[in-house]
Amino acid sequence: MSDRIPFRVIEIAPAAVKQSKSQPGGGIHTRSFTGLYRNLRIGFAGLLFALFFGTAWLQWGGRQAVLWDLAESKFHIFGATFWPQDFILLSALLIICAFGLFAITVFAGRVWCGYSCPQSTWTWLYMWCEKVCEGDRNQRIKLAAAPWGLQKLARRSLKHTLWLAIGLLTGLTFVGYFTPIRPLAAELLSFELEGVALFWVVFFTAATYLNAGWLREAVCLHMCPYARFQSVMFDKDTLAVAYDPARGEARGARKKGSDPRSQGLGDCIDCTLCVQVCPTGIDIRDGLQMACIGCAACIDACDEVMDKMGYARGLVGYKSEHTLQGGTTHWLRPRLLGYAAALLVMIGALVMALQQRPMVSLDVIKDRGLFRENALGQIENIYLLKIINKTQQPQQYHLRLVDADGFELHGSSTFSIGAGEMSELPVSVAMLAERPASSSQVLTFEIQDSDQPDIRSSAQSRFVAPMNR
Template identity: 80%
Template structure:
């Protein structure tokens, strides 16, 4: 029986030197199975979400648009401003905790099924298959001298990769600038400036990451592979080979008595290695390069079916189960992550519900104070009002608890949906002598017909102690 690397110490050296991790010579074999079908389903959902959402309209504008130029972020019926970035930070923290929780439960399933790097890599590998053939054909083509046929196949493959990269780049940039004008300018060759740079940049990034670098991104550039082991425990499900059942390995005829020959269920066909996109041998134990895609499970299950053996020689297993024990599904770390996720999701929902639909910022003029025509001490302020709703709103402006002060200037205003308005106002002090040289002030803006839509901003009134 071969030694198996424990989950707490993830191997960094691939098992098969002829299939080095990061080596461009890795050619994967075609296969089918339950997990491949599941992965295609997740990939289809991701592609539909990414490529489709950018083209949706909502109330006459693009449904999802991060308008950096105007510092507005439209997500369907909601408009977010820089003041709402705390909500985005909270969402990112929730996603991080969700990733930690799923890793504790089932290892790197995110990498294997939903990570854009893996998903686009599988798509590029499919392009490689339809242009250059299956694994053996690609190996022969790579070793063959250059010919017209080889050049045509390579050119077709790289053209497909660039086309996918271009569509990906246009779509990604289309979330930051309206995608319909962007696509029209690209088709008419009128696209230029910053937009053209970023389209070309993301086209090249997609081409290199998914087409040329592939597994090297997962191993050398993604930090997730480096710290995943600290989140694993003995009950974490991960793609693993069962050495107790599989060893000793060896070829045999179907129907022969393997036990009499001193053999386990592994027939040493190496199909699990041939289908692996990172080129590792899962039979050597859990390795850092394993992305949890379960391609080896599908390949091995197919072999087990043909041999008449029970499936599951390679499968999602915990270290406890591999040692003959029982996997504990509910454990403190997993429950802790789940509780934290529920609390954070609940807090985010409450924050979104209570998010004020009008924002008020007060900027005091640099001048300390001045005396107006009536002999009153006066301070100047610039008010910035943001209407976060999807409808035009009519607002009223006033001072709160400001006895001895009067607000002068525009106190009623109309702001269009999702727009910002700036209003200069002044505040005059009615008292002859202030109690302090700096007095706190509170400005309130509220919707004329709905007092619950309101916002309060604070500033200070500066005056001389002696007049």
Template identity: 75%
Template sequence: MTMSEQIPVRTVEATPTIKSVPGRPMKAKAGSTDNHIHTRSFTGLFRTLRMSGAGFLFLLFFGTVWLNWGGRQAVLWDLAESKFHIFGATFWPQDFILLSALLIIAAFGLFAITVFAGRVWCGYTCPQSSWTWIFMWCEKITEGERNQRIKLQAAPWGLNKLARRAAKHTLWLTISVMTGLTFVGYFTPIRPLAEELFTLQIGGVSLFWVLFFTAATYINAGWLREAVCMHMCPYARFQSVMFDKDTLAISYDVARGENRGPRKREVKPAEAGLGDCIDCQLCVQVCPTGIDIRDGLQMECIGCAACIDACDSIMDKMNYPRGLIRYSSERELQGGKTHLLRPRLIGYVAVLLVMIGALALALVERPMVSLDVTKDRGLFRENGQGQIENIYTLKVINKTQQRQDYNLSLVDGDGFQLQGKTELSLAPGEIVDVPVSVAMTTERPSSSSQTLSFKIADSDEPEVYSVAKSRFVAPMNR
């Protein structure tokens, strides 16, 4: 696909508003500490989908951390023990390649979704957007609807304004503290952490990170809001590279909407020389980033579809067909037909499915016992029987949640004898270092450095095993 086929993304500079312009999101005067956009409340299909999705994600985030599994926290990244517990599975540093694969899959999933439907991730599931919606709801229930908030902002400080602002910031801080505590709780057991926090016995390191994420939540969702999406998030900068003429993006139908202008409900637009847009500015008032979607696709648009819900409500009142603002492609707006299945999207999905399958296979085939071999610094030595031997330390990890018995052996160890403890019994998640020696039983080695393969296998299930290689060093002339 050539660059000419990509949808250009424009940055439309909004004129700073000092006075409350009807229909425009109200920003505070320069120098005010309250400089975020005041959006209007609305209802609609996409708002319901977005809030339902955000509610599920909040339940997942705040609820999962409190679940127990097998006598421990169900999901815990135990940094001290270098273990990641997720329900019945435990992952070790040796398994972090799987985490890398998961991140790559997430990236390709984001690419595929963006090619198909634009920035739906930003509008529906991004943590910045989700927490901002919750903070905006707190603002609504404490300071009132949009017009009331604008009046409160312009009003001089008094008891009413102080009480409402205090209530809002109390809710913001409460949510921020719970967010910080919960996030840290995925790395430090949540129950003792919460008890230590509320009894003021929390350690310095844990307290620092709880306060850090509390401040990050409070500042990002409460104060920065759309600035994060517009100026800090890199995704907005390269979205146009992934868009094409068939990408479903939130679009204003210029051919249908123009010429825009107010009119009475009984006026027929065609007879008045008008389009379906009545220029009510409601699509601008509900936008969390304060843009006018009628100016075209813009970098600041997060794809939340608030403008679609707002416009559809006006179309219903005017008895016009819905969809003046809708998910549409550039090809459709130009009179063509959107191609949902196209090589680029099929390619992304195919690669994504292959990677998901490979990750699933890797998880299923993941050895539940780990073996690492470290050779002693000394090259070799002669034992009491006159045999050349090398010394090794074997690190064995039981990755299961049950006690396991294992047998140590050499793979294709003709001419070598493994000496030391070869039968082990490990508790769930236990790590042991096993010193062993390997003696050469032949008179002359075939080489001064040979490959040795150590194997540890489950005593009850021999098909569960792990193999690690090292070198055996011996003199050619004795």
């Protein structure tokens, strides 16, 4: 049989980023540029750096304001202290962040990647260091092609020194959120840092240096899962960095002031500046691509060219598929409204949970021994109570049994616990009846603040007694 089923090859995604004539040597050397979106990105980056590097040094009530104290198993954030029992709140916060990212993606694509992602932010900082040490794009290309000499060695050494210094500061700050940063920095400067803290500082220094200095766009292209599923979040009204082919084609050079339409040309002069400024090395004129991180560098570069040529801005801009097809963008649509509603509900629930979070925690652990007989001939069970004072002031508590007729609590019923501390209290419970109604009964322990009755917590355990007394 000679009949064959006809087929055609469909390229789902390019195997690699296509190199253009503006990227000689296979490497991506970005060009300097200015513009509105660059200023916005610098503003967001400055805010991120201020929060990350500055918050670790803040003090609150004689301790570090934000500290995840692994040794004590508690998390301080300014005036609040969270314990492992409160980690459900952290899970809720992460879910809210995820939904927030989904909502932002539906609305404006990968603006998170372009403006606020730590990988992108640190990469831009490392690229700025590269420009300071080795010059602008053309100078870096020439330096990369030049043979090794004193000048090249000096420039490269200075660049890598700056990269390592930023990596070390980043690693120190990150570890400083888990180990008090002030003694950590003092030990590092005096070369006395050792053990686990030294390992993690070195690890995150190396990770920052490799990710932002060497891997750069490879992290976004091959390692970040967000790049893989972002297209699922898009719809025809999602804003994304896009080139308008109806206006820009056909491309070609022309003299300033001439009428491009009389020459059969569009507004694109084919200067390739949009490619030269792209941190991932793509040509936005090829359409929406997975490698685009939505940083809008190409928009700034193209708008600058349009200004010089006397054309209207927006040849490359944030556009929806509907806009590119000549329609209008629908801002209020079911998916976006659904995400917004879900976000509002979850944020409201989290706020309520934080407000109603019990400021004292009680856990009851029964002794391994089943029961014992005391000096009065009563059956006793032994318990260990773990109480956590989650407030920022010392508190006095009262312990009692709830609805426990026929049982008596032996041990200290009033006690004090310092601010943000945990205390263990051994107590015993005696059964007053000579014959138990059951071999196993549920007891409810309750602790209550002596001055603030609303601060209370309860926990249950079992009382075991023999039936054949």
